[in-house]
Amino acid sequence: MLNQNIGQGEGVYISTYGCQMNVNDTERMLSLLEMVNFVPVDSPEKASLIIINSCSVREKPVHKVHSEAGKYRQMKEKNPRLRIGVGGCVAQQEKAKLLKDVPVLDFVFGTDAIDQLPELVAKTYEGTEKVVSARFENEKPYSVETLVRNPGVSTFVNIAKGCDNFCTFCVVPFTRGRERSRTLKELISDINALTARGVKEVTLLGQNVNSYESECGADFATLLETVARDTSIERIRYTTSHPKDFDQRLVDISAKYRSKICDYIHLPAQSGNTEVLARMNRGYSREEYLAKVKMIRDGIPGVILTTDLIVGFPGETEEQFMDTLSLIKEVRYDNIYAFKYSPRPFTKAAKFEDQVPEDEKQRRLALLLETQREIAFELAKDYDGGTYDVLIEGEATGNNANSGLWQGRTTHNKIVYFLGGRTEMIGQTIPFKILKSFPNVLRGDFADKEAIEAKYPGATAPIVPRHDFVAVQAPEAESKLALN
Template sequence: MSEAAPRTYQVRTYGCQMNVHDSERLTGLLEDAGYVAAASDEPADVVVFNTCAVRENADNKLYGNLGHLAPVKAKHPGMQIAVGGCLAQKDRDTITRKAPWVDVVFGTHNLGSLPVLLERARVQQEAQVEILESLEVFPSTLPTRRESAYAAWVSVSVGCNNTCTFCIVPSLRGKEKDRRPGEILAEVEALVAEGVTEVTLLGQNVNAYGVEFGDRQAFSKLLRACGEVDGLERVRFTSPHPAEFTDDVIEAMAETPNVMPSLHMPLQSGSDRVLRAMRRSYRQERYLAIIDRVRAAMPDAAITTDIIVGFPGETEEDFQATLDVVRAARFSAAFTFQYSKRPGTPAADLPDQVERAVVQDRYERLVALVDEIAWAENQALEGRTLELMVAEGEGRKDAATHRLSGRARDNRLVHFTPVAADGAPVEVRPGDMVEVVVTYAAPHHLVADGPVVSVRRTRAGDAWECRTAPQPAGVALGLPTVGVPAPLPDAPACR
């Protein structure tokens, strides 16, 4: 008697890096429970939506996608749909009322319950809704199926103690909860043993790390400790908060060779008046002083940011103050957003909501300035030799251009041609290191179309090759797409 085929799954992720990391946990839980990834051309037995509640259109996107799945589910008896993440935490029973064909709703604090809830919904033939108000198990203790063989997220904390008036995240993720340094370093060392050579330390506000156990310099100490991990070549982190960004972190970045010279420092607004209304506990002068100190310690650092346009009460003078900061800071990139009114946030009830046409005009002017500066900063790198970690899935046009892509130490995206000086093809794998000379700059990427200067095969490349090697017939691993973790373009990071 033959065994039944394992049930298949698909996880769809929306939002910030924290959601991407949570989806790795969900994938690990499902595979640990015996599910396998669905083929791209086949409907999955279980579809999980890991949602975001930061953007105004998050609700519409979710219910639109759920609506598209309703007829698919009707044609496939036994199919299940689960909704988790921030929007699930916020809307709770609303989801099953609006989309009664959803089987499971779970929150941000109980990721580990998903397999049990799916089975309970299947047996009882009714929707299961479980939303916990506080974290019971730190997500990093759950099984994980990482997206990348060579780069990994590592959570240092979850939750946030800030009270920004535009942000709904603290009410959905809860107060900050820190992991002990030893637990974090043990996870980093285990990842390196598996072949990972790049980690990104992840938290809603990473430089507040240590507040729970009373060490204000815990994050800089953690960066330095990562520098002692043999085989770990690159360390990044996201995202800090300007109000709590201290000089000991800058010193640790500058003095620890494997901590990369890239920094994402959310601005949100350049106007002191707007920052006050946002409850952002820093002002323009303090923000620019941080940028100056970072550049003094690391002249080649690439600094990126988040900016919100059209916050309630924002005047043209306020907007010009934001443009002034952009010109002074010379960001290598910026994630720019039009203010989204989110029910449940203090800003939603503020007077003087800015007209959409005005917001759109300011947004377009901001994007034009950001692109102009980013392009000029990238052009300054033409002719420079850069070290890249080869990536997979980053260059959307790589197949058409016959290029590969990689990330420089400062996290800039570089597309390069894998050929030697004599024109012969150069074999490199994701996770390997190459040196290339930049030949062309665009606002959002660099191009190196000359010969590859050098190639260094790495344990990370070995790990990628092992993961992607053809498997013997009859063994189904259900591997998800492989790719280096990177900021998602459709939502700001939660900070």
């Protein structure tokens, strides 16, 4: 029987790299460790257990693990109870080798071993042996209960894990295993439990959400419809969808349940050139991608689109890069997440010989981002003076923290900052008039001040912010990284 007091009330600190999947995994790890009496803390100095939840998608991931773990060496010499582990994609990729290369580590656990974490940690305290668990459980059904300590207004719900697509640049099939979906029944029960705890918005998460397939044959469109129709959740988001699996039925269901399914679709293109897309093994051409964009915009007018793009993929010529540039001008995305190609272990593209020089990748990236900046500023003007329903999240965070401003989100995933917030407004959806708009960020005021004053006396009184409004969003821990 597992000792329920492994943590003895001591601190656990987790540093998280990478995508929303990892952010969600960290929350699961903390929930599991709390159950065996660890207390989450906000700095490694306060902890007796430190976990690095690693990511392989970005550059030099193993190096990042080495350098962070190295910082803890002296702490470990002073505190014999301190245990240090690595989870996430680098752990899955490197397995026992990581323990050999980074001697300060006590344990390594892969992406399918998160639920074993309390047992693994217990073993590191019981013996002197280092511990590794990094096997994929590809044959087992994927069944987990969403564990969130303080879900707040909005939370993530994993619907599937792994990926079978093998895009030639992507390490995910090697670090997250084969694609497996949770059952429809389990997901509905999870979402009902979250709404009972006050959650208003869920983001359905998966490496490739729209290839979701439940044991009863339900596809992603059916899942969305069931969540929208049979639960009382107010808003549904999802990420990330693959263009090749985006079909008319998904558009029709999104349009039918538009009051719940948000007007925001992240549709990773990766390139605007058909030959590059073929070398990436993406499963669509430029023309087919553009046809999907048209299908989505015809079916859901006003929906906003964002995308992921890679510049300098091996063999990408100037002309082929220009096709990516012309793609963003043609589609006019609200936002793009653009990256220079960098080789990842195990992937086919890492072995392609015609790698693009670094300075050329940098030039292409700068040009792409500058072009997108102009597009985003032009698109932002459309919001000026408009009225939008905003789901209130709480006091402002990031660059506007401690300013006296509050924040909420529109269906388009734009953050609206405003003055006059109240704790009782958290979780309410309130109409706002937009005073000033920037890409991704809006400054707003209550649209119906009389109604607000009647419900929340004093909320509309003039307030001077503690510092000026910052129109640049704080980086979200690399959270929207190219995965699909």
